[in-house]
Amino acid sequence: MAKLYRSIVERPLRSWIFTSGITHLQGALVVVILGVVFARVLPLEMQKRIINEAINLRKIDLLFLYCGFYLAAVVAANGFKFAMNALQAVISQRATARMREALYHHALTLPLTYYRNTQPGAVVNAVINELTLPGNYIGMAVAVPLSNVLTLVAFAAYLAWLNLWLAALSLSIYPLVLFLVPLLQRKVNQANKQRVDASRKLSSRISESIGGIHEIQANGAYTLENRKFDKIVRRLLKIRIRWSLYRFAIKVTNNFFVSLGPFLVFILGGWLTIKGRLELGALVAFLSAQEKLYDPWRELIEFYQVYQDGRVSYDRTMALFNVPPEHRLIADDRPPHQLERSIEVKDLSFITRDGIRLLDRINLTLKSGEHLALVGFSGSGKSTLALCLGQLYSYDEGRATIGGHEIAELTKQDLVANVGFVSQTPFIFQGTIEENLLYAYTAQHDGGPPPELDDMIAALQQAGIFIDVLRFGLNTIIAPGERPELVEAVIRVRNNFRQDYGTDLSEWVEFFDESQYLYHSSIEDNLIFGSAQNPDLCGEKLLTNPFFMQFLDEADLNRTLLALGAALTRQTVDLLGNLPPDELFFKQSPLEPAELDTYKAVAAELRQRNLHQLDPHTQRRLLSLALRFTPGLHKMVALDTLLERLILEGRVLFRERIEEQMPEAVTFYRLDQYSYGQTILNNILFGKTKTEQTQARERIYQSIIQLLIEEDFLEAAVAIGMQYDVGRGGDKLSGGQRQKLAIARAFLKRPRILIMDEATSALDNKSQGRIQNIIEKHYKGKSTLIAVVHRLDIIKNYDKVAVMKAGKIVEMGTYDELIAKEGQLYELEFGRP
C-alpha cells in the first residue's frame, strides 16, 4: 500500500503504480501475463515437434495432436493478450483520472497570490494534457516489463537449450543497444522538458487572449496577438520535431541492431547445419524463436521511452504546482470551531514581494456584533485588510484573531462555518440562480439538507434581487401538461388583473383583443392570434407549409408581405450594414446579427430584380422577415393602414381555414384559456408589455405581485425563476444582479462574521440604501460586519468608521465624531476644509 502523501506534488510517479483501486488490477495483470508467456512459448515447442516428430516420422496422429496444442496456444495467447491490454487500459485511465483529481483538488487550495502569476490555461494544460503520458506509464509499469522480460528470458533459455553458441551470438547484440538507447533518451528528455514548458506557455497565451477578446476586438489588435501566438507555436513546432526525431532515432537504432540477429544466425546456424551439427528443425525453431525476441524487446524499449516521457512530464508538471497551500482545509482532530464574534487586529502588516507595505501595522478591535466601515482612497489597503481577515491573503506580521483564534491558524472549514465573504467582483457560476444562491450554504452544510424555500426567498428579498428572480419566473414558457395548478391560478390572476389594473396600465400593456391589431406582436402572431400546436406551423416550417402559403395567397397577403420584406431588408441593411454583429444594434430590428450577411446579399439582389423575378428561396427570406415585423419595436418601416386591415381580415380567414382543415393545430388566444407558447407573464397580462422603461415595468410587476400574493402563488413563481440559467459566468445577469445574488448567497448563510468588499458598488443608490437598511435592521448586534465602502452616504449608522491611507488606519470613530473632527473623513466627503 502506498504511503499517504500530503499532496500530489510530493508524490513520485512510481507511487501511482500501486495505489488504491489500481493495486488489485496490477495483481490480476501479473496472473494474465504468466498465461501470456506460457502461451507464447508453447507454439515454438509444438512447431519443432510437428516438423521433427510428426512430419519427419510421418505420424498423422501426432500431427493432429501437436497442431491441436498449437491452435489452443494461439487462441489462448490472443485471449490473454486481450485481457492484458484491457487491464492495462483500465489501469492507465484510472491512474490518469486519479492524478487529475488529485492535481485539481490541490490546485484549488493554492493561495490567491499564486494565481496572480498563473494563467488558467497553464492549469488546464497540466490537468488535461500533461497527465496522459504519466498515466500511460502507470498502465504499462507492471505489465510490460514483467511480460516482456519473462518472455525474453524464456526465449533466451529456449534458444540456449537449442544451441548454446548460437544463442550467445544472437543475444550479444542487446547489451550494445542497452548502452546506446539511454544516450539518445537524454536528448529526448531535454526536448520533452522544453515541450512541456512551451505547451504551458501556449495554453496560457490562448487563455489570456480569449479572456481579453473584448480588448483585442475593440482595438483590432489581431496582428499583434497573432504575432505573439505564432511565435510560440513555431517554437513548439521546432521542439516537437526535435523530440520526435530523437524518439525515432531510438527506434531506428534499436531496429537496426536487432535485425542484425538473423544475419548472424544464418551465417553460424547455416554453417552448423551444413556440417550436420544442427538439425534443420532446430535451425527453423531457432530462427522463429529469435524472431519472436524482437517484439518483447521492442516493447521494452518503447516502455522505456514511455517511462522517460511520463516521468519528465510528471515531474515538470508537479514542479509547477509545488506550492504549499497556506491553510489546512480541515482539522482531523476536532469539529469546526463555532467562533465568538469578536475581532482583534494587532500590528498587522501585509508586505509585497518588493517590500511595499500594503498594510502597515493595523490595529483595531471589534466587539461581537459591531459594524465597521473601512473607507479611504483607492489603493489605501481597505480591500487588502478585508481579504486578510477573510484568510484569502496571508498577512506577514502581527496578529489578527476572530473570537481569540489566530486567523492564520484556522482551517478553511472553520472560516466557512463562521465567515461570509462578498467580494468586489463576485463570480457567478454557470447554472441556475438556485445553484448560485446555495453555493456558500452548501459548502457550509456539506451534505446537509437544503434550506427552506422561505429562507431562500428571504435572502433574495434582503439582497433586493427578489423582483428580478420573479421576473425570470414570469418570463418562463411552460410546456403543455406541465404544472396544471399553475395554469388555473394564472387564469384567475389574469381576470383579476384586467379588473383591477386593466385601465390603469393599458398605457404600458397591449392586451390581446381579437378585433384590434397588436402593434407589439409580430405579423405572424397577428395572423395566427394563438399558439401553433402543430410543429408544421412553427418557426421556419411555416413558410414551406402548403396550407399556410395557400392561406397567404387567399388573404391577398403574399405580394404585400413580399414588398414589406423588401422594404425591411433595404432599410435594415442601410442602417446596420456596416456595424459589427452586436446584439445591442440588432435588438430593435427584425434581423438577427448572424443573418446580416445573408440579407446584405438579398438587398443587393433587390437592386437588380423585381419582386416577381426573385427565386422562391429569396422570396421566403423576404416573407420570413415580414412575418417577424413588429411595428412597436421595429421603427425603420411604418405599418401601412391597408396592410393592417388585410392582416385583421386575414386573422379571421386563418381561423376559419384552421377550423375547417386542421382543427387542434392552433390554440387561439382566449380569455379563459392558458396560451402555451407564451410566457407566464404574457398569459397573466393576456397581452404584451409595450415598454422597456423601468418604472412602468415595476408598476406592472407590483400589481402582478399583489395578485399573486392573493392567489398564494408568489412563492411558486419565484421558485420557477430560481431555475433560470444565468449563463456562462452569469453573463445573462446584469452587474448589479450579479452583486445582489452574491449578497443573497452570503445572507443565506447567516454568518457570524460578514465581510463585504465593496459589495454594493455596482448597485444604484436605492438598492444600496435598501441593503444598508437590511444590514442595520437584521444584522446589527447579531453578525460582526466589516464593510469596505466606496460611497460614503451609507456609513452614517456604522458603529465604527476607519479611514485608511497608504496602508494605515489614520482615524477611527463614529461618523459624527470624525466629521466633527474635520479630519480625513471630512476631507474625503467634502473636500479639504
Added chain:
Amino acid sequence: MSSNSEGLKTGASCEITDNIGILREVHFFAGLPLEVVKLFAYLCTRESFKAGDFLFRQGDDDGCAYFTLSGEVELRRRETDREVTLRRYPEGSFFGSLSLMGPMPRLFSLQAATDLGCLILTREKFAKISEQFPAIGPKIVASVVGRVLKWEKQVLKEMEGDLSSCQHCIGISLL
C-alpha cells in the same frame, strides 16, 4: 390617458424619420453626420410617463438623455429638510447629454408635471455608436464646450454688476 399615448402609438409615417427630424434640432446631435444621427434616431425609444412620475431622481445614475415630445417636466432638488422646485420645462426640451458621456449621479430630480411622452437614448447605446464612429468624438466635445461657454456667458450677463455675491460659483468655463 389617450392624450399622451402618441409616444407609443404607431402612426403611418416611419418613426425613425420623425426622430431624425427631432435630433437634428437638438444642439448635441446637430453637428453630426446624417449617417450617425440616423443610427441614434433608430436606437432611441419612445416612452410615456404619467404626471408625477420621475424620469430620474437625485442621486440616481440613470445614464439616459431625454427629449420631451409632449407634456411638461419639473426640475427639483432635495435639500436637507425640504424639496424645492427649481424650474419647469416645456415640450421639446432636451436633458442629459453629459450623462451619455460618462457616469453622472444626478444632482437634481426630473419629474413629469403632466402626462408625458419622451424620446430616450441610453449611455450604452451612445457608447457603442461612438465606438463605431470615433470621428464624432471631437464634434461632440466641441458642442458640449460651446454649451458650457454659452451657459457661463449667460450667467455672467445676468450677474453683471453683482459678481462679488457669487464669486465662488462662477468659472465653470475655466474647467
